[in-house]
Amino acid sequence: MVHSYVRLDAYRTSLVPQTYIAQVTRGLEAARRAGLKVVLRFAYNFGFEADAPLDWVLRHIEQFQPVLRDYKDVILVLQAGFIGAWGEWHASTNGLTSLTNKQTILNALLAAMPTDRMVQLRYPGDLLALYPTPVDRNTAYNGSNQARVGHHNDCFLSGPDDTGTYNPISQKSAMQSYLDRMTEFTGVGGETCQVNPSQHRTDCPTALAEMRRFHWSYLNLTFYRPAIDRWRTEGCFDEIARRLGYRFRLVRAVVPEQVSRGERLQMSLEIANEGFATPFNPRPVQLVLRARGTQTVYTVALNSDPRRWTAGQTTTITVDAPLPANLPAGDYDLLLHLPDAVSGLSSRPEYAIRLANQNTWEASTGYNNLQTILKVQ
Structure with missing residues (x-):
């Protein structure tokens, strides 16, 4: 800044x-x-x-x-x-x-x-x-x-x-x-x-x-x-x-071991905000499924607003999203993406929010790797 x-x-x-x-x-x-x-x-x-x-x-x-x-x-x-x-x-x-x-x-x-x-x-x-x-x-x-x-x-x-x-x-x-x-x-x-x-x-x-x-x-x-x-x-x-500002830390992710194509992915994320504040400009929250072999990504928009992830508290984000019937079967890495809301910056990693956890940040993508594998069948 x-x-x-x-x-x-x-x-x-x-x-x-x-x-x-x-x-x-x-x-x-x-x-x-x-x-x-x-x-x-x-x-x-x-x-x-x-x-x-x-x-x-x-x-x-x-x-x-x-x-x-x-x-x-x-x-x-x-x-x-x-x-x-x-x-x-x-x-x-x-x-x-x-x-x-x-x-x-x-x-x-x-x-x-x-x-x-x-x-x-x-x-x-x-x-x-x-x-x-x-x-x-x-x-x-x-x-x-x-x-x-x-x-x-x-x-x-x-x-x-x-x-x-x-x-x-x-x-x-x-x-x-x-x-x-x-x-x-x-x-x-x-x-x-x-x-x-x-x-x-x-x-x-x-x-x-x-x-x-x-x-x-x-x-x-x-x-x-x-x-x-x-x-x-x-x-x-x-x-x-x-x-100063927000400091988001993933407390835990509750994820099923596997899910079938065309069915709903149901999981939850707990995010602690250890900062003094929250973001005060709009920002989307996205769950990214990335195929371990092809690295193809599928993005799920989550109904959550980081501006309301209150400082000093832990927020639970509930995911209940349908998976496409044509989603290729296989193993997927799960990642959390908090990109800039403006389209011109949304794909730029340096404008995405980085979680405070160790070994989660991907500087090349702006994704936070949840270190969890989801099997799609």
Whole structure:
């Protein structure tokens, strides 16, 4: 994963030239070739400088809409951006931090993005103001605007209020309770920004507890480096690296020894999620039968959503699928495939999910070998 700013400093009150839009497009094409996903943010500065008037912000969003749609496959998530210093939704020079203007810009971003991609807001207070009731299991992933809004904290663990993240601090408890509920179903990430040893906010126990509570999927590895180094020194860095996002482990597969052609394959898989979060973009689940001799594959689509393989729990996937009557008899390896949902990436192994088990991953195919043989007769 990479974090990328699109800087619009030179175009605060003018249209973005097509040559610059083409440059952004080339960057996303390079990410696609390299097998990367991008956390994207548009900004008019990299510090406390001017942003743009509202009408120009909306025009710029409209200009980039085709790019956002054409390259959704490599855009992991869009940070709301555009407003204020660093595009972090504070210190606007054009009055963009009013709730009305924030909502206008957020709605424009959600309309510009494909409906299966999320936008992240910087401040929990904005989430509470815009969507007073947090998204839950019943409303998650339903395509509504609220279901597509996550959170990024760019001063994680930096002090009692995470340097203004929880503003006002008197409402921190309410904001955290809100995040506790909605982050199970939305994308969360960000970065640290300082170390406060006396407050113990950046120590390992606190970091692990809050990443688990708020379902963190990604974290800037290069900033703030002293905070990252503290986790290395205290010994939790490797655990954080393993558990950011999802970490799926096959607990067991219950598979019949044999099945007849034309009959139903009935089996189950138990998948433990030992990460802090789940995938927050759609992803199919496929069972692959691969003939041991010819290596011919037969794919069974499973009715399961990895976005609902809850962190800290084990999910049972039940398979009850008919086998074609003309399926050749013989021995088949069983494999689990979790490919990217976008057709252009679905066949690329580097975009498939790898299970945490040993000796299951096939780097050449993107399959997870269940180390089980099914006899078809």
